[in-house]
Amino acid sequence: MEIRRATTVDELLGAQHLYDGPARPEWAARFLAAPGHLMLIARVDGVAAGMVSGVEMLHPDKGAEMCLYELSVDEPYRRRGIGRALTRALAAVARERGCYGMWVGVDTDNDPALATYRSAGAGDDGEFAMLTWGFGDEAG
Numbered sequence: 025m026e027i028r029r030a031t032t033v034d035e036l037l038g039a040q041h042l043y044d045g046p047a048r049p050e051w052a053a054r055f056l057a058a059p060g061h062l063m064l065i066a067r068v069d070g071v072a073a074g075m076v077s078g079v080e081m082l083h084p085d086k087g088a089e090m091c092l093y094e095l096s097v098d099e100p101y102r103r104r105g106i107g108r109a110l111t112r113a114l115a116a117v118a119r120e121r122g123c124y125g126m127w128v129g130v131d132t133d134n135d136p137a138l139a140t141y142r143s144a145g146a147g148d149d150g151e152f153a154m155l156t157w158g159f160g161d162e163a164g
Contacts, residue, residue, distance in 0.1 A: 025106060027113045030063045031056065039065050039072040042096040064113050066106050073101035076110040080121055090118035092128035111144035129154055
């Protein structure tokens with residue numbers, strides 16, 4: 025397995041089978057251009073088997089922290105440690121960038137995700153409520 029940061033639109037589009045829906049070239053380009061946004065892709069025998077995306081966030085009184093935005097491993101590659109390796113790789117990038125920590129929001133009944141994050145060294149920080157605002161079908 026090889027884990028590398030995606031740096032081109034083609035790399036992001038080539039991993040879209042790992043996303044919740046199809047990627048758009050203009051959104052992929054915007055993602056790459058946005059400071060603090062990154063995606064790491066795990067390849068097994070040249071195939072994109074998993075990905076993790078992160079967003080570095082800054083605050084005047086806290087400094088920088090990394091949000092693990094999304095983790096996905098393609099079905100045939102699950103339960104091989106790829107999710108854990110991707111999570112650890114993102115944590116390593118966060119440390120290199122001087123982040124004081126990393127966090128992820130996960131549903132409390134998502135046992136596979138909880139197991140993956142815990143196996144990668146995450147600790148529970150208690151339950152929380154996530155509230156959202158919807159702005160229509162088109163984001164951007």
